[in-house]
Amino acid sequence: MQHQLRPADGRSDRSRVAIIGTGLAGLTTAYLLHQDQQKRYDVTLFEQAPKFSLDAASVTLKNDATGSLERVDIPPRSFCRGYYANLCRMYDHLGVPFQRIQLIWVFAKVSAASQAQIPVAEAAETMPGSYFVYGKRLHELLLISPHFWLRASLQNVLLTFYLAVCHAWFFLACFFLPPRTIQPETYLDVKHSAAKSSKGCESFRQYLDRIWLPQRYVLYYLLPILSIICSCSHAEMLDFPASDVTSFMKGTFLRKTYVAKGGINRVQATLAEGIQDVRLQTRVTKVERVDGGGGVRVRYESMQEGGEKRSSSSEQVFDRVVLAVSPNVAAAIFNPCKPLLSVVPTVPVTSTVLASPNTKVSLVHEKSHVPSGECSYRRGEAQIMAFRTTFSDSIVQTESLHYLSGGLVVRTSPTADVPEVKGTLDTSRFTRTLRTTESRSMVQKAMETKGAGSGNEWVNGKDNVWVVGSWCWDGMVLLEGCVISAMRVAKDLGVQVPW
Ligand SMILES: Cc1cc2nc3c(=O)[nH]c(=O)nc-3n(C[C@H](O)[C@H](O)[C@H](O)COP(=O)(O)OP(=O)(O)OC[C@H]3O[C@@H](n4cnc5c(N)ncnc54)[C@H](O)[C@@H]3O)c2cc1C
Structure with missing residues (x-):
């Protein structure tokens, strides 16, 4: 148009x-x-x-002992080539260099009592409730490293094999078993005519059932990672359209992860x-x-x-x-888009920057748009990202602890209420938009430009207003x-x- x-x-x-x-x-x-x-x-x-x-x-932190400045991007805004083709082209055009980040993933169960305890980096791999460390063992196994075979217990060898098989199975499904397209009436309580008229897609929950991916792998390994990427609970992640997840998995397959160098x-x-x-x-x-x-x-x-x-x-x-702006704000300030966008779910997310005990750092208040200090990601240095999952009767959700250099930890939780713990330097709150099969239909409808200017429903660009x-x-x-x-x-x- x-x-x-x-x-x-x-x-x-x-x-x-x-x-x-x-x-x-x-x-x-x-x-x-x-x-x-x-x-x-x-x-x-x-x-x-x-x-x-x-x-x-984002914050700039000063190490009070050395006087060095450290920039910490909050959120980290990581990306890869492939899925982020247009973002990468834009960064290339703007002359923004990429910096590779490497992570060691630690999976842990957390109880309400231990949630307030943030282990220091040295203890992160063996934190209370930890059940697997990915990044070392799986890569070691894949590289057929003698190191792995000498050190690992039989239980760990078997677990690693099990995860490698589940992982391969899931990727094969994403590549070769596309999510089904179904009529919304068959799977939704559809209240909106817009959603009824567009083609639906099965949810991630339905897709997982169909591909017979083992429950244990889904619950303890797959959902913690995906729900951190989308900042939501496991149940909310299962409501995502399956096509979102399969496209993401295909687009990120064997890709390196980057952030914008310098911040x-x-x-x-x-x-x-x-x-x-x-x-x-x-x-x-x-x-x-x-x-x-x-x-x-x-x-x-x-x-x-x-x-x-x-x-x-x-x-x-x-x-x-x-x-x-987020869809809830768009719906609140521009009436014509309300019927379409008010069904798009949003959730609060909290990120906290913490300093480990004995780390003497203070916040620097930046005055210009280009702050001082380099970002924490050092070349070739792998950082620990811990996925701590609460498995309670009322909710199953994962928070992440990202261990940066210099004793700094960024804790991100898919909730608005995170009790403040000792060592907190800064707290930020975000709104994250979620996806469901119904909201996908509504967003697709809103993005349709054909027919704009006619009909009663608002579409992107109609009335000279875009989202x-x-x-x-x-x-x-x-x-x-x-x-x-x-x-x-x-x-x-x-x-x-x-x-
Ligand atoms: C914790 C976290 C981690 C993430 N990590 C990644 C990642 O690694 N990689 C990735 O690709 N994505 C990541 N994301 C997602 C991504 O960062 C966001 O989806 C994206 O930045 C949103 O950008 P936006 O421009 O759509 O909206 P926003 O950045 O949300 O901007 C909307 C702005 O509108 C302003 N606003 C709202 N209402 C009004 C009003 N009435 N008047 C004036 N101003 C208003 C708000 O203050 C806000 O500044 C992450 C998100 C979160 C929360």
Whole structure:
């Protein structure tokens, strides 16, 4: 769908575009429109927080003994070639180097009593409840290392074989047994006509049943990893569309994991460079079509540091608006998308940066967009990522403990309430969008551009309003979705994507 390129009110020959949200999706859209070769777009960025969101939760830490600075990206925003094809092309275009990260995975069961205890790095592999360490043993086995055979107990040899077979079985299924396409009426209590009319896909739970993957492997090894990637409980992960998981497994198969070298702040600074109209601490409360005029009214209020409202509402009319926010916020501020997007589930996630006992570190308050300090990932140094799962009657969920160098640990839990433990330096809260077979249908429907402008239901771009974000594509809610959805807006507005 190619939209009219002139501004709706004819007052200037440049079109005014408001972008609400400054995560990767908002900033990528802003970059693309700002870089338009014909210079047709004036971009205004709205962000309710005091900083751009892409790097807002990252921290710089000072080692009080040595004076060295360490940058810790929160979340880590890791990626690989393959599944993240567009993100990698964009990073290459922006000149962002990749840094490889290697992880040793420790699987552990955790009880309510031991949850508050965060083992130090040296004790991580043998932490209470630990039942397997992946990264050493499995690779050693695969390399047919004599080391493995000399050290391992018979029980460990058998367990390693069992996991290798399950792993191979699961990958083979992802490649050769595609998820079934089924009519939504047969598997859902579908309340929405939009979901009824589009083709459905079986859930991950149904897929696992069909491929007969052993329960033990699913519960203790597969779900802890997948649920950490998606920041949700095991039950929520099982509700994901199976196609999300199989595409992800295929796209990441035998790929190395990377992060942006030097930190995500470099990506943020490059994407935002040159954009003048940036309104931080400004919360958008309503977006609505201006009757007759063709523009879009944006109502907003300015905020104080703690998130309190500072001023009464103001408003401004733009030619186009891009909602680069989570689906619950989009549904709350732009009424026409509510019927489609209110069924998309979201959950809170908490990340905490902790210092091990005897580690003397303090937080540095950065003043510029490009902070000091290098990121913690040292070349060739494998870091421990512990998956600690709570198996209780009410919920089964996994939290991760990522051990960085210098005695720092990043704890990420799929919940809003994480009791503060000793050594906490910083806590950040995020909203994560989940996927279900029903929400997949709704998002697909919203992303359909054909027929935009006709019919009653809102679709992306209708009323000159778009949505972008990690959830605005048919795949896992990850950075690739941010780039793909931003590229879609650029295409709709006739802007060439330079990667
Ligand atoms: C713990 C964690 C780990 C992750 N790890 C990875 C990973 O390793 N790899 C990967 O690919 N993905 C990862 N993800 C997912 C990925 O980072 C996010 O999905 C992605 O960054 C979301 O970007 P976004 O631009 O869609 O939205 P956001 O980054 O959520 O940006 C939305 C912005 O809109 C602002 N906003 C909201 N409402 C308003 C309003 N009314 N007015 C003004 N501003 C508003 C918010 O303040 C926010 O800044 C992770 C996510 C989490 C939570």
